[in-house]
Amino acid sequence: MLRTLNTLLAIRTSITANMLIYYIQKLPLLGKLVHNSFYANLGLKKAVSIIALIITQLWGFMLRFAYLGILIYLPIAEFVVGLSEEEKHQQFVHIFAIISFVVAAISSATVLEPKREKYVAVKLMRLSGKRYMQASLAYRYTTFLLYLLPAMLLFGSLAGVSILQAILLTIMVTMWRVLAEYAHLKLFEKTGIVLIKQTALVWMIILIGYAGAYLPLLLGKVPFTGTFLLSLPVCIVITAVGLIAVFQLARYTGYGGVVDAATKRDDPLLDLGRMVTESQKKSVKSKESDYIIDVNEQGKLDGKKGYAYLNAIFFLRHRSLISSPVNKRLVIVGAFGVVGVLLTFLFREQLQSLKWNAGTVFPFLVLIMYYMSVGENICKAMFYNCDLSLMRYSFYRGSAFGHFLIRLKKMMGLNLSIAAAFGVSLTAIMAAAGGEWLNSELLMLWICVISLAVFFTIHHLFMYYIFQPYSTELNVKNPLYYIVNMGISAASGACIFLRIPIVPFTVSIAALTLIYLVAAPVLVRRYGPRTFRVR
Template sequence: MLRTLSTILNLEASSFANRLIYYVQRLPLIGKRIGDRAYSSRSLKRVTAAAALLLAVLWGFLTSMLYIGLVIYLPVVTLGKDLPQEQQLNIFWHIFSIISFIVAGVTSAKVLEPKRGKYIAVKLMRLPANRYMRSILGYKYVTFFVYLLSAALLFSSLLGAPPSQGILLTAAAVMWRICCEFLHLRLFQQTGHVLVKNNAVVWIVILAGYITAFAPLLLDGSSSWATSLIEALPFSIICIVLGMLAGGYLLFRADYRDAVYAATKRDDPLLDLGRLMSEAQKTSVKAKDSDYSAEMLNDHRKKFENKEGYDYINAIFFSRHKSLIRQPFYKRLAILGAAGAAMILVAFLKPEQAAAISTRIGSLLPTLILVMAFLTVGEQLCKAMFFHCDLKLLRQSFYRQDAPKHFRIRFVRILGMNLLLAALLALVLTLAAMAAGISGEAGLHPDFILLWVSSLALAVFFSVHHLFLYYIFQPYTTELNAKNPFFHLFSGIVSGIFIILINVKPDPVVFSVSAAAVSLLYVAVVLVLIRKYAPQTFRVK
């Protein structure tokens, strides 16, 4: 098992080194200094592979720290800052238990995870599926326990928890996850069903789980059944025993061949590219057949005959792919309208509770970041543009050189849609707050202005942000997978800043003014970077 694990780690480190060299070569300034000989340089590959293994370990600790620190600890000490420390600790373990035991147990399964490394090791290198999975599972959960334990001990101790409590509950969480691996495998073996691929079930569990996890913190700060349950010694012992039994089965008796072959077939771009592209088209970027009817095509030609060049191409794209662009946009408008009507109704039915929430408009402004991140259009639209328009055009040098031109056209179109969504969101929240009886001396509460400024500023930010990532990093391969590590790194940094802002809750005026200033500055900087670098970075990979 150790020899197999060593082979797998070396393989992953080498693959990471090759990808890193590839993307570094495409960076401005320094990329031209790294030639193709870097791929065959043994000394460089050894250094890069060692750095990759070190980064993997550091990343494991970092992700656990970010998970426990930003997702659990920071909300507890900020939203529950007025609560006693003992009550904060109870809520800390409540959130930890719901997310680590229930949400992660349903939504994560290493055995059935589609992964390119699994395909290379099992299909190309012919490693036995059983040896591969036993090595991976053993390594995964040993390191997972170490990473999670370090973060849990650190942040729980800040709330006064004894080390024994952190060790016991972390061990219970990890062993329960091993038990869930066994359950996922048995479900697949008995029914052929992959639970983690059922998006409806996964998202229902995620939404319900996070609402349940943070409900005590957002409502009255009281503890819940989860806190009492996980603090009970029998519960932890049961989880540990079940995990040991499941782990023994997974390490010595389980047959992984069917599960691994099924997972590698689903993520097998080299073996079945046509089917993979078909599945991707059916899910996220499929256009309706009616969009390509002869009648619709003739209407498009007549409607845009006065346009030319990139204005014509993009007008045709946005008009033709209504099922990908307008329907999601209209659905967002409908959701906002329904939510506004519901909030106004609640304001009339329960005026005291609604008024109490409305008085906190200023302190709740940072949460608009999360709302606008889900509400605005951009990321999915970039994938649709790549698949239906840019995938073929990017093979032409003139199209890459004119990247700044069609970037500006698309930015204006996306900005228009997002500004309309932001205005409707601000209007809905304003009407709901006014229905609750919140108004200033002149009939307008000062926080309403901050609400509008923040919403519109965030619409500008997300409009340029997704398009900037698309043009500068162009993360999508021909298989519609996002492989660029710098794309994920930049996105992760921005998401981390957002999480910090949501939990820190800056002054409303400072937040609104900063959001507007940063958004406008971001647009200016992006326009300069796109003009300078997009002709080299916006290409098919």
């Protein structure tokens, strides 16, 4: 067992070390110092492997802190005002129980997970499937408990959960997840069904589960999940059946067939890179019907020349790629508005008692508009269907500034339409809530939404022209692109925690948008001819 576990860790750290070397090579300046010979330097690889192991362990702790802090504690502490300590306790345990005990137990199963590491260990290195799975499961749930416990002690105590209860919850969820592993295994053994591959069913359970987790909090209801889950009989039963599952998994003899089923080389879930590449190419492939242009549509090309004509043809011949993500977002925003208005009418008194207003929405606007903007989808479509061939020519790269401005105008119109629909939905919800809804907060809300739509339009197109992250297979290989986007994502999350007052927040967003709007064209004009190229 220990030898297999050591081999398992060696595979994981080696993969992580190779990834670190690869991405460091892609960094400017520093990348030139890292040569391909580093992959064969055993002494250096050992040092990098140690760093990789440390990073992996720290990442495990960080994920649990982020999970409990953002998904469970933050909604209780920040989104709802006036909860008592007992209510915080009950809501915390309820949300944790639904997401960790129900949703995660159904949507995740290590034993049947198609994984490249599993293929390398069992198929290429000829490790015993039984020994590999025993070591993998033992490591998975030992670290699961160790990673989760500190985060549970911290956020549980903040939510009124005692130290003993936090420890019990951590042990119980670990035992429950082991039991779920065994249930997945027996289901596959009896029926041949791999539950985690039933995508439609799994996502339906995820959506229902998350709705069930947060709905009592939004409706001001206090569930008694915590009282039930932390009762002595339930604690004993869950721990006992979990230990039985541990024993059954340890003595299980059919791991060979299970691993064979999970490591089929033609399984796209195993070859994650191939799956992503095929999915990305499919997502930017045009329909045949798009190339049929009728007389009315032909009029949109009249009077256009040069790059204006080229881009008009592109947007016309790939209209389904352009309109589909926009239409989906408009439908989502419309449904959000309708449902929001209905719920506001039904639970107006509860919302007023919880002091909900426009200011509640502001911290989430950056994150919402980041995901609502369609810039990244369109940039992929432009690269695959237009720029991939043309950017090989110096005249096209040299004119980067010209087609940047043309595309910026088009994309800004699309994102502003989404922003307008979102603003209308929020306005309707505020009107349904009653009170004086025509106020300065509503004006600030509209300014923020429109500014963010403009900001993210510029951002996605600027990142495309300056970093051009896509390879010929639509893989993203520019580490700076990752770093900048991670910074934007971190800033979006920070807005939720910082709770900046409405006026300074709005002024900051509008000012940053204006600066970006002025700086981006200048930088593209100067550096675009060199950076806008095939990787």
